Amino acid sequence: MTTQRKEALRIRLDEAKLKKTRHRTMVLDVLDQENTFLSADDIYLKLKQEDASVSLSTVYRILETFVQTGLVSPIALDDTKPMLYEIAHAHHAHHLICRQCHKVIHVEHCPLEHYETRLEKAHGFTIDEHRLNFYGVCEACANTDQ
Amino acid sequence: MTTQRKEALRIRLDEAKLKKTRHRTMVLDVLDQENTFLSADDIYLKLKQEDASVSLSTVYRILETFVQTGLVSPIALDDTKPMLYEIAHAHHAHHLICRQCHKVIHVEHCPLEHYETRLEKAHGFTIDEHRLNFYGVCEACANTDQ
DNA sequence: GTAGGTGCAAAGAGTTTGCATACGC
DNA sequence: GCGTATGCAAACTCTTTGCACCTAC
Numbered sequence: 189m190t191t192q193r194k195e196a197l198r199i200r201l202d203e204a205k206l207k208k209t210r211h212r213t214m215v216l217d218v219l220d221q222e223n224t225f226l227s228a229d230d231i232y233l234k235l236k237q238e239d240a241s242v243s244l245s246t247v248y249r250i251l252e253t254f255v256q257t258g259l260v261s262p263i264a265l266d267d268t269k270p271m272l273y274e275i276a277h278a279h280h281a282h283h284l285i286c287r288q289c290h291k292v293i294h295v296e297h298c299p300l301e302h303y304e305t306r307l308e309k310a311h312g313f314t315i316d317e318h319r320l321n322f323y324g325v326c327e328a329c330a331n332t333d334q
Numbered sequence: 335m336t337t338q339r340k341e342a343l344r345i346r347l348d349e350a351k352l353k354k355t356r357h358r359t360m361v362l363d364v365l366d367q368e369n370t371f372l373s374a375d376d377i378y379l380k381l382k383q384e385d386a387s388v389s390l391s392t393v394y395r396i397l398e399t400f401v402q403t404g405l406v407s408p409i410a411l412d413d414t415k416p417m418l419y420e421i422a423h424a425h426h427a428h429h430l431i432c433r434q435c436h437k438v439i440h441v442e443h444c445p446l447e448h449y450e451t452r453l454e455k456a457h458g459f460t461i462d463e464h465r466l467n468f469y470g471v472c473e474a475c476a477n478t479d480q
Numbered sequence: 481g482t483a484g485g486t487g488c489a490a491a492g493a494g495t496t497t498g499c500a501t502a503c504g505c
Numbered sequence: 506g507c508g509t510a511t512g513c514a515a516a517c518t519c520t521t522t523g524c525a526c527c528t529a530c
Contacts, residue, residue, distance in 0.1 A: 207504055209510060228495080243512045248495065250510090269520085270494060284459050293457055303445045304468065311439055312473030313430050320466045322450065327458030353529055355485060374520080389487045394520065396485090415495085416519060 193217070204257040211235070211242060215250045216259065216275075224292050225263055225272035286326040293326070339363070350403040357381070357388060361396045362405065362421075370438050371409055371418035432472040439472070 197216050201208045218234050219226060228247045235242045251273055254260035263272045277294065284293040304315050343362050347354045364380050365372060374393045381388045397419055400406035409418045423440065430439040450461050 207509070209504070211511075241512080244494095245496075245513080246511050252496095253510095284453065284457055284461070286459075287462075293459065295453065295457075299446065299449045300466075307430065307441065307468065308470075311430055311441075312476075313432075313439065313468070313470050314476060315430070315468045315470035316433075317470070318466065318468040320446075320464065322453065322459070322461045322464040324454075324459050324461035324463070330458075330460060353483095353485070355529070357486075387487080390519095391488080391521075392486055398521095399485095 200259070204254075204259055206253065206257060210239075211246055212250055212253075214238065214242075215247060215254070219260060219273065219275040223275060225274050225290075227270040227272055229270065231273075282320040282322070284322045284324070284326070286329055287323055288325055288329040291326055291328075346405070350400075350405055352399065352403060356385075357392055358396055358399075360384065360388075361393060361400070365406060365419065365421040369421060371420050371436075373416040373418055375416065377419075428466040428468070430468045430470070430472070432475055433469055434471055434475040437472055437474075 194213065194217075197213050197220070198208045200216065201212055206212060214235050215231055218231050228244065228251055231251075232242065232244045232247045235247070251260060251262075255262050255273070259276055260273050261276045263274060274292075279296050280298055282295045282298065284295060286292075298320075300318060300320065304318065307313065308315055340359060340363075343359050343366070344354045346362065347358055352358060360381050361377055364377050374390065374397055377397075378388065378390045378393045381393070397406060397408075401408050401419070404422055406419050407422045409420055420438075425442050426444055428441045428444065430441060432438075444466075446464060446466065450464065453459065454461055
C-alpha cells in the first residue's frame with residue numbers, strides 16, 4: 189500500500205469519526221480494492237497475507253463498526269450463509285450478479301424512483317430503501333461454457 | 335384443519351411428486367395460512383402446538399425438499415440471520431417489508447420487464463431472475479408511533 | 481416389503497462475547 | 506493516562522448429518 193493511498197484511507201476513517209487503527213485501515217483497503225462482496229472470512233484471509241497478527245473476531249467487530257458508520261453495506265445475497273459486505277457507494281446502486289463466477293456489476297441508474305412514490309400512495313407505506321438485484325450469467329461465463 | 339383443506343394440501347404435495355406425510359402437510363399448511371416469511375424455528379414452534387412429536391431437523395429437511403420442488407421460496411431478507419421461507423406464489427412478486435412489525439405486502443405488478451431487457455443488452459448479461467424488495471414503515475406502525 | 485421420512489443427539493459453520501492486554505489520541 | 510481496539514478462547518445460534526426406527530405406498 190502506498191503512503192498516499194494509506195493516507196486517503198485514513199482520511200475516510202477520520203471523516204467517519206473512527207480511530208485510525210492499522211487493522212481498520214487494512215480492512216477498508218481490502219474492501220475498497222476488491223470492490224465486490226466479501227465475507228468476514230475472505231477479508232480475514234487477505235489480511236493474514238500481509239500481517240499474521242489479525243483475528244477473525246476483530247474483522248467482525250470492524251465490519252460491524254463500518255456498517256454502523258455507513259462506510260460499508262451488508263448484503264444478504266441470495267441464499268448464501270455467510271453475510272457479505274461491500275464498500276458503500278456514494279450512489280444508490282443495483283447489482284447484476286453472476287451465478288457462476290459471482291462477479292458483480294454495479295448499475296448506478298435506478299428506474300424505480302417514480303414507481304416507489306406510486307407504491308407509497310397505493311399502500312400507505314413509507315419507503316426508506318429498496319434493494320434490487322439481478323441474477324444470471326455474465327458474458328465471460330456464458331462464453332466459457334461452450 | 336378441516337378435512338377439505340387437508341385434502342387440498344395433499345393434492346399439492348401429490349402434484350410435487352412428494353410422499354404425503356403428516357409433517358409435510360402440516361408445514362405446508364402453516365406456510366400457506368401465514369402467507370409471510372417464516373423461519374424454520376417459527377414453523378417448528380407452530381407445529382409443536384398441534385403435535386408434540388416433531389423435530390426441528392425434520393422441519394429443515396422438509397423445507398429443503400419444498401424449496402427444491404418449488405413449493406416454497408427461500409428469502410434472504412435484509413441482514414437477518416435465520417433463513418426465512420414463504421409459500422411460493424404463482425406470480426413473480428415484489429415485497430414491501432415493514433421494518434417494525436415485519437409485515438409483508440406482496441406487489442404483483444413488476445415494473446422492470448423492459449428495463450431488464452435493456453440491462454441485458456447493455457452489459458452482455460443473461461438475467462434469469464431479479465429480486466426487488468422495498469423497506470420502510472407500514473401505515474399501521476406509522477400511526478401507532480405517535 | 482421397500483424406499484425413503486423422521487427423531488434424537490452430535491457435529492459443523494458462522495458469528496458474538498468476556499476478559500486481559502495493547503494501542504490511538 | 507484514558508478509553509477503546511484487539512487477540513484468544515469459549516459460548517452461542519442456526520443448520521446439517523449419522524444412524525436407528527418408523528411410515529407411505
